[in-house]
Amino acid sequence: MLINLLKPGDAVLGFFLLKSMECKTSSNNKKYLDLTLADKTGEINGKLWDCTEEDETGFHEHILVKVKGLIGEWQNRLQLKIEKIRPAGPQDEVSMEDFIPTAPESSEQMYGVVLRYVEEIKNKDIQKIVSRIIAEKKDRLLFYPAAKQNHHAVKAGLLYHIKTMLVVAEKLSTVYPWINRDLLYGGIILHDMGKIDEMAAGEIGLIVDYTVEGQLLGHIVQGIKEIDQIAKEEGVDEEVSLLLQHMLLSHHYEPEFGSPKRPMIPEAELLHYIDMIDARMFDMKNALENTTQGQFSERVWVLHNRKLYKTSFHPPEGGDFEHAERRG
């Protein structure tokens, strides 16, 4: 009974994550609960009509609930008309983590992969800075998403993004061997680290809000300051520190996307493109998973509001688009 498989007329009986909840008054002046229910595959709006006072107070966000109801349609979107709803309890033997969209690999495993890349960095100054930052932020890296809504907005999405980019970087540096791999690895690991301070996330891996500092400065400047300070504390070479800061500063590439300087070293240029590729592949895979072969997807906001087309002959042979590398 996965959300992305529901269709009008389905009867529903199962568990969901109660992602958000609001008590509202209908236009005929009756109270009802307006809910967002989620599982790993998506979200659906639910209505509990004519709700009682206990209904109002018996639930709160970010718990699991058991729901019985019927799927209808309202303004072209599915809606779950709830008949019964109760909080899940221990007897239900359901686990939160089965309901949260999560990176397809385990956090500890991905963290280990990143550590191995750090070990491969030959420049000791870069290694010092990177090692210290990922150690200090390890706790949060293990569950932080990479964004509130865009690409990699899943639990441990930031770590998954970093890890995948490192793999890409390793491969590209065999094609362009004159590239400084140390800078590239360092820049990739650090490029979005400021997001951990820019946004506040709960442990279930969803961004709750932006921090005050995040709004006033943004993760690029926050990340630069962190590198600067650690570099000074560690006494590393000034040029090295400067170049890593420049990579952060320029990785959005265009002023209107937050980078006042464009890349001035090839490693910064590559960082930008690897970041773009990994973000786009994540979002496109997502969009296509919910699309029928030979059809166009809905418009996807983060992809310049494009529709995507899913070829009718996809995947090439025996491959498995839906499950390949997903939730490993």
Place this chain on the structure above:
Amino acid sequence: MLINLLKPGDAVLGFFLLKSMECKTSSNNKKYLDLTLADKTGEINGKLWDCTEEDETGFHEHILVKVKGLIGEWQNRLQLKIEKIRPAGPQDEVSMEDFIPTAPESSEQMYGVVLRYVEEIKNKDIQKIVSRIIAEKKDRLLFYPAAKQNHHAVKAGLLYHIKTMLVVAEKLSTVYPWINRDLLYGGIILHDMGKIDEMAAGEIGLIVDYTVEGQLLGHIVQGIKEIDQIAKEEGVDEEVSLLLQHMLLSHHYEPEFGSPKRPMIPEAELLHYIDMIDARMFDMKNALENTTQGQFSERVWVLHNRKLYKTSFHPPEGGDFEHAERRG
């Protein structure tokens, strides 16, 4: 005596490619020859003052010449004051190809690599289209540059660009295995093929001019029409043909760069980014080869007029930036 090593005061005696030539009248009303001389490493302006009628008629573009002269400076640019100049002859035992900037691998070898990728394409329709086009254009592919002035504007630059992109694509498709490799390989091989009809190049691998069709339609539309026609002749699946055409149409990504449609399949998205990466790495490597460590390069027009910085600790260790993968 390579051009990129010359400095004011140097006496010059050696062979050059006479790239362009014009007879002019100075402001004190004397005739002189204004020449562009080139070798593999760059170009220099030359002046033959007070030239005679034989001087005017004794040379033409695209031959090798032997020159004696002195390096001076004029408005911050080097200039060669020519004392003696004559066409090179058989006795000089110099070969044109030693003077033309050329891709770092042999054309036949690169063509062979591309063929191997074509063999790996499992979709027979894609393979048919691609095979036929690279066979038909083989003659010109072996020497065509990829542009008049931008990236890969060297002999066989187009082939080198395609071949490198294919290597990158193969590597990326191991990171994103759900991608349709057949489409990606096909799109890469075909994406700039229209340039062969858009521009006219001499066999020494320099673009002479744009064709009438090239100016009125551009290589994207030219390439699309070619795929369309061959697909019809070969009777291939319509969707396959359409998707390859879409990849051509969208690979510049933005309308103002010539793509009226943005990519609607992930393979088209990847094609765009692989194209960008390979072009940028080529241009940046070029710019940095002529830059001192710890210094900024000149502004580079094709890189949004940026200066590039060459790190003082480049390359990491024992690597060889200057010669790695250069002129094979």
Place this chain on the structure above:
Amino acid sequence: MLINLLKPGDAVLGFFLLKSMECKTSSNNKKYLDLTLADKTGEINGKLWDCTEEDETGFHEHILVKVKGLIGEWQNRLQLKIEKIRPAGPQDEVSMEDFIPTAPESSEQMYGVVLRYVEEIKNKDIQKIVSRIIAEKKDRLLFYPAAKQNHHAVKAGLLYHIKTMLVVAEKLSTVYPWINRDLLYGGIILHDMGKIDEMAAGEIGLIVDYTVEGQLLGHIVQGIKEIDQIAKEEGVDEEVSLLLQHMLLSHHYEPEFGSPKRPMIPEAELLHYIDMIDARMFDMKNALENTTQGQFSERVWVLHNRKLYKTSFHPPEGGDFEHAERRG
């Protein structure tokens, strides 16, 4: 009882085109039908409250219905509260074509006009291409609109647009007699022909959707390919074919509107401006027909969201703005 004359409080009894229909659930959880009803003069939203199962299944889109109801207002827009509704039958003696917004001249007559212009083309190559394409597409030309929502989105709107543009072209070519009339006529007839393959329209002359090819390539590229192929089949002069293709490619004028090349021949420049004039005059006439003298219209989306002003002294004398040239 024309739709554009309805006002709140009116009782309605008559026939309408059922343009679209959806069964919805209200916020107090009852089913109702949400309908779009249309006649030649416009559209109105209708609600059938508390609908039964027969109501749900007894209707479908694109039929004529008889409706009894009352006009109300909802969020500043008129709404028809339906009391009774039934499909029209033969006994009603109403005809679909009386309810569809249609070009003001008969299709066959307009097609005849276009044919006469084709005969005036002296260049045999242009004539061959144009003749064949309008012959092959005649069936659809007779009812296709020129757009889904913008200008000339009426039955046979594309043909009406072409025909009017030809008349304008003929007149302008007497002012600028050095213009090549053959190219201009040819370009006009072909300029939007790709739309017939870009969009799918039902025979009642309304666009149902974009085709897959239409979305991946767009009507400009589709039209170019068609000319290219037919030109090759007919063995026409290459330059002629190329110029017609260039006219298609450049007729949107700006890259961001879909033209990667700007016009490079005066006939292409004229084609663009004639296209603009005819589209704008159509849209402005429409907007002003529903506006009171001395007042501004609503904002019109397709006219850069402008309001139009209807002068209080319009038309000059005894002219008849409302009916001039309307529905012939």
Place this chain on the structure above:
Amino acid sequence: MLINLLKPGDAVLGFFLLKSMECKTSSNNKKYLDLTLADKTGEINGKLWDCTEEDETGFHEHILVKVKGLIGEWQNRLQLKIEKIRPAGPQDEVSMEDFIPTAPESSEQMYGVVLRYVEEIKNKDIQKIVSRIIAEKKDRLLFYPAAKQNHHAVKAGLLYHIKTMLVVAEKLSTVYPWINRDLLYGGIILHDMGKIDEMAAGEIGLIVDYTVEGQLLGHIVQGIKEIDQIAKEEGVDEEVSLLLQHMLLSHHYEPEFGSPKRPMIPEAELLHYIDMIDARMFDMKNALENTTQGQFSERVWVLHNRKLYKTSFHPPEGGDFEHAERRG
């Protein structure tokens, strides 16, 4: 010996308009005269080397001179090396007007055509305003160009532009008969009238400079103020005056081209497009007259820096592109 026919090596002996003149010092520190010579077909740069004091003082701008010299080339442009030069005198029987690029019809005749259109205006208020303004400005209208450098920058070019636009308007209003012809004619006649106060022109029909008011306000605002004042003096209907002012204000269409408001009546919309068409046809005809069939022109600055293509089969039949409608 027309300027547009000269080529390197030609010996020159003939009369020219001395359009501008400057005494300069060469880099070897000798004085020379730097001249711009013109006839109806174009301009050429001339040098009088080693000039004497009499040379310096014996000439001034805007006279005719007789010149003997030789055509050379300097930085890809033709240059006339002057051997002898003297002012033309009565005995030479040459007339200034044979040397100035001029509209192809006589001013008085064009003025008469405009008057006839004014008579056709049925709205007496519009007629009053227009009549008075063209009467008051008649003297200057007879020789003013429409611009300093762009389209219609020839003697009486403004009048020629107005007259041609009126002819186009008349023809278009038969295709769109619901258009208010009075407003359209009025708007066309007045649309650029402010240019007469924005720029100062000598009687030979060349703009000398912008006026202070022209620079601080621009011809659009200047024209609006003139209409406003005359309308008040003549006591015409306020709406009429307002609409004419709006047509002036909006006729450049885009804010960045000087129109803070977009057209809000169809007559203003048409005015804009008729203005564009006439300007573009003028500039394109000019550019193509100097281009070989089957070739591209130079880049033309006022046409977005485009090259134009002259078809190899132009004109259609027996037409005469070069001379059609040129210089009456």
Place this chain on the structure above:
Amino acid sequence: MLINLLKPGDAVLGFFLLKSMECKTSSNNKKYLDLTLADKTGEINGKLWDCTEEDETGFHEHILVKVKGLIGEWQNRLQLKIEKIRPAGPQDEVSMEDFIPTAPESSEQMYGVVLRYVEEIKNKDIQKIVSRIIAEKKDRLLFYPAAKQNHHAVKAGLLYHIKTMLVVAEKLSTVYPWINRDLLYGGIILHDMGKIDEMAAGEIGLIVDYTVEGQLLGHIVQGIKEIDQIAKEEGVDEEVSLLLQHMLLSHHYEPEFGSPKRPMIPEAELLHYIDMIDARMFDMKNALENTTQGQFSERVWVLHNRKLYKTSFHPPEGGDFEHAERRG
């Protein structure tokens, strides 16, 4: 019981301005009144469910009403569920002006301040123009807002804006004493005067609509014409009149904001920046008054959709942010 202090659950009993009113039909097909109620501190939406015919006809806009009801929430916005409502009468002893957002100083007093600045103008021509215009427009100046929705959209907001700008100008001209104070004062007083003719406002100081002339020409052109005419009537120096007109024309600075010319005198440059500062300070103060210390405001549309941050240590010491200079 000020509107900006209301929260869900509050019982309401008091007087409000009935700003707008509409009779609607709910989705369960019952009539209700949809009202906007206002006081000096803000606006709230109100609903009178199941309204009778007397309810429909017993009220009209822009009167005071007494209301009893309950505050609820609907889609994250407060909503007043009305139980009783009646028009206020004389016995209620409430005064309209206590309910309208108004400039913080008395109109007569502000008008007096402006007059004193006019007296300080030493250039008699500028003084003549300014004196006459503010005298002629005095009636409306005393209550006109400066905008429909943006900055200073309060009763007498235009006068308050002018007066504050004059104070700023006086202070800046002591820092830049070479500035021509006369022009600056004149430009400030006149810069938005055309708004009085561009928009129609009721005496309670709210813009009702744009005038026809306002929409066709805009306040900048309207203001220029007024200066031009008065200057001619008063026989003032032409340059003076021209410079004031130029200041109006250029004070929006960018073409896309309505200024076809950028400032060409320093006084026009200053006028623009003083205008910006005063508008922004007004809007920001407003936004922050409703924000908690240490928090961000809602997004503010007129401030490029920014959120503002209210510092936790604001104001510095003993200052009184909330009431400083507010409603004097």
Place this chain on the structure above:
Amino acid sequence: MLINLLKPGDAVLGFFLLKSMECKTSSNNKKYLDLTLADKTGEINGKLWDCTEEDETGFHEHILVKVKGLIGEWQNRLQLKIEKIRPAGPQDEVSMEDFIPTAPESSEQMYGVVLRYVEEIKNKDIQKIVSRIIAEKKDRLLFYPAAKQNHHAVKAGLLYHIKTMLVVAEKLSTVYPWINRDLLYGGIILHDMGKIDEMAAGEIGLIVDYTVEGQLLGHIVQGIKEIDQIAKEEGVDEEVSLLLQHMLLSHHYEPEFGSPKRPMIPEAELLHYIDMIDARMFDMKNALENTTQGQFSERVWVLHNRKLYKTSFHPPEGGDFEHAERRG
């Protein structure tokens, strides 16, 4: 014999700053020196023809020289043909500082004014940060210009800019008393402080070049890092430090001018506008000082390439535009 008073034909005998110097070869192949000579009022190009080897080696940049020569014109610009030139020596009793464009007040005096503003800051945290930074940078503040070419590119121009902005801020804060003066003063003093590390200037107050860090990060990020570090060292309140950093980050206002965030507090908004006003007044005063009354200036690059108009009645009365507040 000030440079801005020279005209063609003048004989020159006097001292100048030798700002830059280059040895070149003329087109007739002779050596000459190409010099830029400057005094406080401007710059002029000079040529020493047929220079000897001693000429080449006898001078270097940034010394004073005595020159005899004649003013000519070359391509509409003045040029000084040098007859004699020698370095100035002690016997000449000329002082470097008389030849360098310098702020109109003494550095020590301006520094004192800034200190007094620092004392007025009541927030001890802001005071601590500001005090320490201006103390640490005092040496360079006393002579640094604010830019390489734009506004305040004079000796001690940065200090003059800060000081003037503080005066403006003080005055504005009496008009908008709810503004936090401490933040505003702090933000002004710090806003461009990063420029001292972004650019390298010699003690004569001219920028020599950009530093590596300046190019890779820019003065905004450099300044933020400095505040961040000092704030941590001084243990100041985090919000205070953050707000000052935000003011730096946002003071260019638009992403394309280097500010990834727009101002979110009114003090940051004011900082931006005060910065703009002071820069523009400086540049406009400069441009007008060299312009005749009643005329337009040359186009000024830093003012969007505008021409400025100098009124014919400037200054109002007895004021002294040329010397007011200039060079104290």
